[in-house]
Amino acid sequence: MVPPPNELCGIPGFGLVPDQEIRHYIQNLGPAALKSSPTEAIKHRTFFGTLPLRQFKIFFIGDTLVVCTTKDISKGEEIYNCYGPHYCRMNRDERQAVLQSQYHFTCDCAACQGGDVDHHRFGAYKCPRCAGVVHTSTCLECDLIVDSSTMANLKARSTQCQKLFENACGLMNAQQYQAALAVFEQCREQRQEFLYKHHRDLALVQDALARCWASQGDFCTAADHLNASVEFARLLYGSRSLEYAHELHKLAEVLFNAGRVRECVDVADRCLHMFADLYPPGHKVLREVKELCEMAQKALVPQVNPR
Ligand SMILES: [Zn+2]
Ligand SMILES: [Zn+2]
The missing domain is CATH 2.170.270 (Beta-clip-like)
Structure with missing residues (x-):
């Protein structure tokens, strides 16, 4: 055995x-x-x-x-x-x-x-004094001790924001994108007030905003929101991780749809190099990124007008 x-x-x-x-x-x-x-x-x-x-x-x-x-x-x-x-x-x-x-x-x-010392920041509140990482009611950066009523208040706000987030997801799933966007934005603004800047819930709301904008056909705004969640994947999982590579793939597709082909080529190229280390040659994902890269490169070449 x-x-x-x-x-x-x-x-x-x-x-x-x-x-x-x-x-x-x-x-x-x-x-x-x-x-x-x-x-x-x-x-x-x-x-x-x-x-x-x-x-x-x-x-x-x-x-x-x-x-x-x-x-x-x-x-x-x-x-x-x-x-x-x-x-x-x-x-x-x-x-x-x-x-x-x-x-x-x-x-x-x-x-x-x-x-998990290095990972507290991905689930931490923001220090009210220095905006640093608050872990179990102590700021890891300035040593401020957050009192119990403030901690209770932070927890309550966190629960409220989670409800907002779930409501917005419901609206998005019902294809009520304008309404969903308004609630997601409200949720993001509130979360930014009390969550540490690298908190995973902030990345989740950015990703949801990106999906919402993309569903409405505004890929340019979607790409801007997606940039934030891509950066989060890099910080959390590492710059050579599968998670980060897949986020880059998503971003490259959105950039292409947004007509931002120069950025698309850069991101797709980076993504392709990472996937080449992660997947066997000829894998479906590799082919997809390669095709995207080629399409974007083609779109970059100025078209010659036929006379
Ligand atoms: Zn373990
Ligand atoms: Zn602090």
């Missing part, structure tokens, strides 16, 4: 968190890239090794399991893989609860031991 993995807060994909991965037991796969069937993988479970996740990616092509690494793995090295709950997406308590209920063990990975 395979020993249980004991570090479960990694994330699938390259470039995310080299030190937060799961120990996963895999056969000796040898150097940089190889193919093997899942049954083979199970049969040859001869070693387990450590390898930072940024150097490792697994995917299926049909029923073939493909494991790619960007460096050689020596025999006996441990490889890390992700089981789902990741410290970029959930706080420590949420992760521990999921891991207990699904895998029945206590995770002791670096993120769980360290207490």
Whole structure:
């Protein structure tokens, strides 16, 4: 029987968190890239090794399991893989609860031991004095202690804004875009008053505004809002992450539709380079971005008027 993995807060994909991965037991796969069937993988479970996740990616092509690494793995090295709950997406308590209920063990990975210090800002209130990160009622930047009634007030405002957000989503789903935009804007303004600038709820509302504008055919305004949520993905998941690459893809499409082809070429090109590291050659996503890039480049070339 395979020993249980004991570090479960990694994330699938390259470039995310080299030190937060799961120990996963895999056969000796040898150097940089190889193919093997899942049954083979199970049969040859001869070693387990450590390898930072940024150097490792697994995917299926049909029923073939493909494991790619960007460096050689020596025999006996441990490889890390992700089981789902990741410290970029959930706080420590949420992760521990999921891991207990699904895998029945206590995770002791670096993120769980360290207490998510670097990630508090993505779910933090804004310090009323210095606009810094307030974590459990203390500002991590100026050490201000926020009193309990202020904290209670912040929580209440947060709940109110969540309701606004849900109402706006309902309006958007009912295709009442003008009404939805007004409520999303109200929600954004309020959230900006008391949430730390990198709070994930601010990024969510920017993304929703982008969707709303795009649904109305205003891709230019949509792109401006999308820029904010793309930047958030970079900060949260890392500049080589799958999440960031997919956000860039979305932005490139919106920029193309907005007629901002120069920006589109830049973003699509960046996205293409990232996807080339993340997906196998010929993958659907790679083809899509390539096509978009070519279309945008064509649109950049001045058209010659026939005489
Ligand atoms: Zn963990
Ligand atoms: Zn402060």
